[in-house]
Amino acid sequence: MTPLRHLREFHRRNGAGLSLFLIGATGFWILFMIVLPQLFMADFSFRANVPPPKWGTPEHYYTLEHYRYMIYGGGGEGSFNVIDLRVFFKTIGAAMLVTLFDAALCYPIAWHLAQAARGGWARLMVLALVVPFWVNEILRAFAFHILFGASGVLNSALMAAGVLDEPYDFVRENIALYAGLGYAFILLMIFPIYNAMESLDKNQVEAARDLGASRWRIHRRVVMPHAKPGITSGCTMVFMLTAGALAAPQILGGPGSLWFTQIIYQAFNQAGNWARGSAYAIILLVSCIVLVLALMKAFKVRLGEIAR
Amino acid sequence: MTSEVALENVWIRFGDFVAARDINITIRAGEFFSFLGPSGCGKTTLLRAVSGFLEPSEGRVLIGGADMAGIGPNKRPTALIFQNLALFPLMSVWENITFALEVRGVGAARRRKRADELLELIALPGQGDKTVGELSGGQRQRVAIARALAAEPEVLLLDEPLSALDLKLRQRMRTELRDIQRRVGITFIYITHDQGEALTMSDNIAVMREGVIEQVGDGNTLYDRPNTAFVASFVGENNLFRGTVGAAERGAVTVETAAGALRARPATGAALAAGDDAFVFIRPESLRFDDAMEMENRIGAHIQRREFEGSFWQVFLDADGAEQPLKLSMVNDDAAAARRPGQRVTLGFAAELAVATRAGPLAAG
Ligand SMILES: Nc1ncnc2c1ncn2[C@@H]1O[C@H](COP(=O)(O)OP(=O)(O)OP(=O)(O)O)[C@@H](O)[C@H]1O
Ligand SMILES: [Mg+2]
Numbered sequence: 001m002t003p004l005r006h007l008r009e010f011h012r013r014n015g016a017g018l019s020l021f022l023i024g025a026t027g028f029w030i031l032f033m034i035v036l037p038q039l040f041m042a043d044f045s046f047r048a049n050v051p052p053p054k055w056g057t058p059e060h061y062y063t064l065e066h067y068r069y070m071i072y073g074g075g076g077e078g079s080f081n082v083i084d085l086r087v088f089f090k091t092i093g094a095a096m097l098v099t100l101f102d103a104a105l106c107y108p109i110a111w112h113l114a115q116a117a118r119g120g121w122a123r124l125m126v127l128a129l130v131v132p133f134w135v136n137e138i139l140r141a142f143a144f145h146i147l148f149g150a151s152g153v154l155n156s157a158l159m160a161a162g163v164l165d166e167p168y169d170f171v172r173e174n175i176a177l178y179a180g181l182g183y184a185f186i187l188l189m190i191f192p193i194y195n196a197m198e199s200l201d202k203n204q205v206e207a208a209r210d211l212g213a214s215r216w217r218i219h220r221r222v223v224m225p226h227a228k229p230g231i232t233s234g235c236t237m238v239f240m241l242t243a244g245a246l247a248a249p250q251i252l253g254g255p256g257s258l259w260f261t262q263i264i265y266q267a268f269n270q271a272g273n274w275a276r277g278s279a280y281a282i283i284l285l286v287s288c289i290v291l292v293l294a295l296m297k298a299f300k301v302r303l304g305e306i307a308r
Numbered sequence: 309m310t311s312e313v314a315l316e317n318v319w320i321r322f323g324d325f326v327a328a329r330d331i332n333i334t335i336r337a338g339e340f341f342s343f344l345g346p347s348g349c350g351k352t353t354l355l356r357a358v359s360g361f362l363e364p365s366e367g368r369v370l371i372g373g374a375d376m377a378g379i380g381p382n383k384r385p386t387a388l389i390f391q392n393l394a395l396f397p398l399m400s401v402w403e404n405i406t407f408a409l410e411v412r413g414v415g416a417a418r419r420r421k422r423a424d425e426l427l428e429l430i431a432l433p434g435q436g437d438k439t440v441g442e443l444s445g446g447q448r449q450r451v452a453i454a455r456a457l458a459a460e461p462e463v464l465l466l467d468e469p470l471s472a473l474d475l476k477l478r479q480r481m482r483t484e485l486r487d488i489q490r491r492v493g494i495t496f497i498y499i500t501h502d503q504g505e506a507l508t509m510s511d512n513i514a515v516m517r518e519g520v521i522e523q524v525g526d527g528n529t530l531y532d533r534p535n536t537a538f539v540a541s542f543v544g545e546n547n548l549f550r551g552t553v554g555a556a557e558r559g560a561v562t563v564e565t566a567a568g569a570l571r572a573r574p575a576t577g578a579a580l581a582a583g584d585d586a587f588v589f590i591r592p593e594s595l596r597f598d599d600a601m602e603m604e605n606r607i608g609a610h611i612q613r614r615e616f617e618g619s620f621w622q623v624f625l626d627a628d629g630a631e632q633p634l635k636l637s638m639v640n641d642d643a644a645a646a647r648r649p650g651q652r653v654t655l656g657f658a659a660e661l662a663v664a665t666r667a668g669p670l671a672a673g
Contacts, residue, residue, distance in 0.1 A: 203394035210359060211408040211459050212382045221407075225398045 045279035066279035091260035095243035106189040114197035141251040148176035177252040189234040196230025229305040310494040311372030311462035312337045318367035327353040329519045342498045342506040345516030351499040359388045387461035393452040395440045402436030408459035426454040446477045463495040540589040542671035549588040566629030572662035585667035594661040595636040603656030611651045
């Protein structure tokens, strides 16, 4: 269908008044909540860092210095901004690992929900997955802190079991951080995969089994290809949100470690350098988008499939 | 290679519901065997017990003499063609066909070659690179057959594989299926609720009703010598007279019906005795007008209407004392053309062509 036909169909179904309202409201949302703020951010990132009274004056000239700073830092040419770059790449890498871990963890859960669990049991599982997320994000992060802390539940249990002699510092080693980040967006991984799997005809799984396929091959050749759009969609969301997370790194991050969002936050709030903050935020956003698109191309997923 | 399949005292229960009741049957190696029965009688359930997706609650399934208990569907020498085919839509036709070989680790080049051979067998040469979605219904049907055959099963199980096709295609596929079975020579177990399919293709047929096998035999036996009222009414057209056994001798019984006393051959195993409720069945083509006077059974009737079927006429009659109109079919000749609605006639039929069964459940419709 062409976009115009879509629009006409939409109009026919909702009537003139409702159509106008829906289109207007969505348009307003997209324009004022998403496009304009981002445009302002982008504009800021290319200008000199001056206090608000001087905005719009000649001193608020266009420059690439904030982007340059991200790479070369304050020193002369030839020296790199090692601190920020390292945090940036560590953030991207860790977000990818967290995403992979989530995908590996959620795939079997989603499979169980979609194909094996029935009636009451399935509803109970969904509740157990969803209810913890009624708790506020910050509280959840603190709960993880308590869980992984020096005198936390995990250390007490491991010491009581005789596995550890003295408390292990899960927070310093960032294990608490990765666990917290992994848990934070788990629903956004499970439900797209579950959705995709639910539409798979059970007979196809049985046919593969009947033809001799092992469990692993059934998944690799039949279930995974079918669920690929769901997996991609889940991975994209989890990766973007993990790379852009702030609460979990603030609360669970070890003393020596920074998440890239924390650097952005510092630029805005502590250094009062909105221009640099904007530039760093744009760098993060664009890098994530480029990375996701590149990976989608590598795995032969089209953007349209994700929205299915 | 081909194998015999035997079900011994097989019961299948879902909770309190009994889907198969004490099934005992032996299917000879290399034969085309059909399970025929109305929807919901437990055909698919029985097939799943043979393919290994379901373990019988009691009894044994033997394939080639080996007990299959605890052996999963991926380890049994069977291949199942599903009611909805269940082809893999994300694989090409040739990958679909050779999936079983891929599972066994056969290299791509050899698989490709085997796929081409099988595509030849199912009359779809050169179509291997298409996707499943690009095929017509009949072509998909044949790909499903090829995919199952590629696994080189000893027994091929088919669950109403033609039900999604239109009438013409269905008739053509019957011949093709039978043909393929002769060529590959393995045991086919075919499930259907369509008696035409079962009669045209099968060496032997088991007629099922509510989880019970009513009778096993070749098409001719089921048609000419039904053992139960259900088989008599389910297989082919039949005229029915309800009554009570008057006298029972060896080889013939007399049943008192509203249309008079009718003599018939007792069904095998019916053990009819005087006073039993019984049904008398007579096929439309065994009813006669012309030489009625020489026949043992005679009924007075009016011709209600007639339908022209080309090579024969279908005549509907109101018989004296009968609840439903009788059906009679006769060859299209001058004598038949002279029979008009409203005429008073005498019908006759030979006792040895009529079957008397114990009164019992009939096929719906
Ligand atoms: N897993 C199950 N749990 C409970 N009841 C079942 C189950 N599978 C089948 N049944 C019941 O067993 C009976 C036989 O079902 P089955 O699918 O074998 O019928 P069928 O003869 O193949 O019918 P059709 O021609 O409609 O395919 C039905 O009454 C069905 O409801
Ligand atoms: Mg069925």
